[in-house]
Amino acid sequence: MADDLSAVFAQPFAEQLAYFSQKLALPSEHWDDLIAAGHDRGFIVAGAMKENLVADLKAAIQTAIDEGKTIQWFRDEFENIVQKRGWTGWLGEDSTGGTAWRTRIIYTTNLRTSYSAGRYAQMTDPEVLASRPYWRYVHRSREHPRLSHKAWHNTVLPAQDPWFNTHFTPNGFGCKCLIEAINEREMKRMGKAQPDTAPDDGTYQHVVKRTGEVVTLPVGIQYGWDYAPGQSVAEDIRRMAR
Template identity: 55%
Template sequence: MPTVNAMFRRPFAEQLAYFRQKQNVPSERWDDLWRDEHDKAFVVAGAAKADLLADLRAAVDDAIANGQSLGEFRRQFKGIVAKRGWTGWTGEGTKAGNAWRTRVIYKTNMDTSYMAGRWQQMTDPDVMRARPYWRYVHNTIEHPRLLHKSWDGLVLAAGHPWFHAHWPPNGWGCNCGVETMSRRQLERSGRSGPDSAPNDGTVEHVSDRTGEVAEVPKGVQPGWDYAPGKSAAETAVAARLNRLDTVEAGIARRNVNDLVDSDLFARFFAGEVQGEFPIAVVPPVEREMLGAESLIVLLSQSSLAAHIERHPEIGLADYRRVQALLDRGAVYRREGDDGRLIYLTVDGVTYRAALKRTKDGQRNYFLTLFRSKTDSPPPGAERLR
């Protein structure tokens, strides 16, 4: 893992794209936004004026895009503060306070954007197939956080839920990182498989702003228990796949088919990967018929786990047939139900699937799949195709 200073000197496309998709959000306090809300917003505590925030953002963008040093950022910060007449900010008035505040702004944005870019790179399906393990790397030499140090060298399956709350940085000034590993590298390290995820417990955090109580993993500072870039990457993937153009829909279909056929989906099916998984693409010409507002059908881990418990006869191979069901199945609509029922017989087995639109109308969740004893729809159902 490169040192933190080296990170800052080597910006990359995913890092810059993550930072530039943020919106400027005025704020009074550092905790006005919480956890992955920072994936969508650029904030500087106390910076409430649009022109001030825009100038500060430009300085950070310059640092990321051009590898500007902390010293150069401090020079720009001084000019911005004088130009915009910003006073009353925390750290103002002393050399030490100015040094501390500029370092916090600079390092927080550089670290989170770097690790957000790394998340996008490391969760690429091709990368996860070739390098299916992630190793935690502790980098702080002086005044190390003891739990962070204890995680050094920890190897878990790529995308393991533990990383969702322990993806660096795990607090102000955290220098930790994560690197990928191939199967051969894992074996060379003397392991026959990944480690067990540590269970260090949690601590209770009470917000002095809202009074809300949250459980935070020990070793992770409140508000840092998320993976920078994870929610932004999921949104970006959904946006890329959710094109209405026929050509792009074809590309989306190939991408989703590759994902469903991959080991990543097998791990999702086994419960090793949490969240939601793109499982099929609805052809654009059929979106209205199927009651779908987008192309992508998502399967949530919670729905999958509950459904497997109710229908243990359904396996991984069955779920990999979902695209065929949507393409070739008979589609029915029940009165008073926005969803669609789809029947299809494959190799002598009749499947019934249910496709239902989410309340926001933006995404679809593939909710149920099971083997049906009959291909007859419920009484009163209207056939659409």
């Protein structure tokens, strides 16, 4: 995979595997038929309405996570699945660039969220919290960075700070940011005598085009991403990973 998380994605860990494996494959018409923490329990691909089609796509992503498969491998599998199940009319089908975009979104979104959910389960383990009680926001995008995410780089807060309920990464499609658990010594090496104050960037209103619903979100957080992946299932994931 051609980004700076390729090495990470190639090294799956127990909590990441457990998080994705417990998801149910669900037919859906729209990408936001599941929203926020709903993704902790369900796997969807917008427009994939047949159960066997969604199951095959989930299985392909599961293999990509389990075995550290590349995006090109997933693209080949995607093409095979689409042909096998006779799926037509999906967004991106009409061009090579569209297909590349669609497969990248499916692949990277699921690998990044499963990675973050697995790390959330690890970092909220009571023993880990006792030894590494602070979380650091790490901005990683090199090209076309989101300025709000860049401004949050190196923000250190107590792990229990409510800010992470909406700002735990990723914070939007394509977001490469991470959250890192650190101890007091590491915080002080950053030149911080104590944790920071949680950023307050205000809110904005997003209008859901197909429904007209108005949703209030923190500035810098894309619609549908104002949650902490894995938070709602963290205990289950730790138990499954043992």
